[in-house]
Amino acid sequence: MKSNDKPLAITMGDASGVGPEILFHSLDADAIPSDSIVFGDASILKTGCDRLGIEVPINVLDSLNDTKEDHLNLWDCGCLTASDLTPGVLNEAAGDAAHRYVTLATQAALRGEVSAVVTLPMNKEATQRSHPTFTGHTELLAELCDVDQVVMMLATDEVAVSHVSTHVSLREAIERLTPSRLKRTIELTDSALKRFITQPRIGVCGLNPHAGESGMFGSEERDVIEPVIDELRKRDIGVSGPYPADTVFRQAIELDRFDALICMYHDQGHAPMKLFAFDRAVNVTLGLPIIRTSVDHGTAFDIAWKGVARIDSLAHAIRYAEKMLSSPSRN
DSSP: OOSSSOOEEEEOOOTTSSHHHHHHHHHHTTOSOTTOEEEEOHHHHHHHHHHHTOOOOEEEOSSTTOOOTTSEEEEEOOOOOGGGOOTTSOOHHHHHHHHHHHHHHHHHHHTTSSSEEEEOOOOHHHHHTTOTTOOOHHHHHHHHTTOSOOEEEEEOSSOEEEESOOSSOHHHHHHHOOHHHHHHHHHHHHHHHTTTOSSOOEEEEOSSGGGGTTTTSOSHIIIIIHHHHHHHHTTTOOEEEEEOHHHHHHHHHTSOOOSEEEESSHHHHHHHHHHHHTTTOEEEEESSSSOEEEESSOOOTTTTTTTOOOOHHHHHHHHHHHHHHTSOOOO
16 A cells, blocks of 8 residues: 555664564565565675575665565665674674664655655664764654654554653653643644544643642643643644543553553653554654654564564554555655
């Protein structure tokens, strides 16, 4: 299900992690669209096939238009050699290469050569050794696309969860809770969901325990969150709250009262979603001029290249990217 005839880009992720292996399994399970293009390294994938004792037909491209069915179509970034394959071991070269894959795929998307970018996991520590300011995919994509503010949304069929802040300390997360940032997060979430839902029901979490308990545990709900909700409701956005974060997920998932939740910081949203849908959640970056989705798991060094990595999250990330492509972008 695509809105155009451009291929989907998939980044290989850190070579020391589960990304390349997931690609092999996904191709075998027909979970990758036939014209998708992997941005990665041929030497790693070919050496990996030998290591796992499998045969994967790899089509190294001279042009993004030369894809073949029943092949792993690869844009060889030429970053690594066979000796750089170090399964489960932190590797600066692999971290740098993973950064390069995302950069090249994003640039291709900005040029309109690919329809969307789906990313496999990078290892932050490995990448930071060559890119000290790197904090995550989301921030890197914002920089590449020259966007000041983006929003991380975790999505499942049951609920989507957007974050006002992500990869910062808890102290900084509190400082980042400003009316403009909260408003932007709600607006982007509403716009994304309106691709599929006529009037999304958006619940906003409080920052403090019990959503502040009428000011007993903090004033952010009264001073920041409630005024933004009141303003957006006047614009016919279906937003309500703030709600205590310890109960609102049950209301959304078990009682179907919300289509999306707005969380104030990383763990407020990630912890319940990892418990609820570890293999199904899709990471979506809102606010970019391109469509980007990702698996919602890490490099899993402990199981890398052992033949046991699951493909569920990549399959869901691909499906969600295709779903977003079915409607024009409103970001």
